Amino acid sequence: MFKIFALSSLLLLASSLSADYEDAKELFKDADCMSCHNNEDFSPKEKKVTNFRKLHMAVDACRFANDADWFDDESQEVTEYLNDKYYHFKKK
Numbered sequence: 001m002f003k004i005f006a007l008s009s010l011l012l013l014a015s016s017l018s019a020d021y022e023d024a025k026e027l028f029k030d031a032d033c034m035s036c037h038n039n040e041d042f043s044p045k046e047k048k049v050t051n052f053r054k055l056h057m058a059v060d061a062c063r064f065a066n067d068a069d070w071f072d073d074e075s076q077e078v079t080e081y082l083n084d085k086y087y088h089f090k091k092k
C-alpha cells in the first residue's frame, strides 16, 4: 500500500513539473464544481482545511459526493490547481 502511494506521489511530482493546470481547469469545469462553490469558499479554514493534505481530502470528498469521474492523479491535479490559485499551502 505504501509502495503504491510512494510511487504515485513520485509520478505526481514528475507531472507537476509541467503544471499549467490546463487539465485541472477542464476537470474542474466539467465536474461543475462551481455550481455549489464560489471563490470565497476556497480559502484556508481554521480546524478544517489547514494544509495541503486536508485540501486534498476535501477535494476527494466532493469528487466522490458528486460522482466526478476522476482518477486519483486528476484529483491531485485539481487539488494543486486550487492550492495554487487560492490556498497556497506548502505541498506535502
Ligand code: HEC
Pocket (backbone or CB within 6 Å): 028, 031, 032, 033, 034, 035, 036, 037, 041, 042, 043, 044, 045, 048, 049, 055, 058, 059, 062, 063, 066, 068, 078, 082
Ligand atoms: C452539491 C454541491 C457541491 C458540489 C457540486 C461540489 N461541492 Fe465542494 N463542497 C460542498 C460543501 C457543502 C462543502 C463543505 C463541506 C463541509 O463543510 O464539510 C464543500 C467543500 C469543498 C472544499 C473545501 C472548502 C474549504 O476550504 O473548506 C473543496 C476544496 C471542495 N468542496 C471542492 C470541490 C470540488 C473540486 C468539486 C467538484 C468535483 C466540488 N467541490 C463540488 C458542496 C459541493
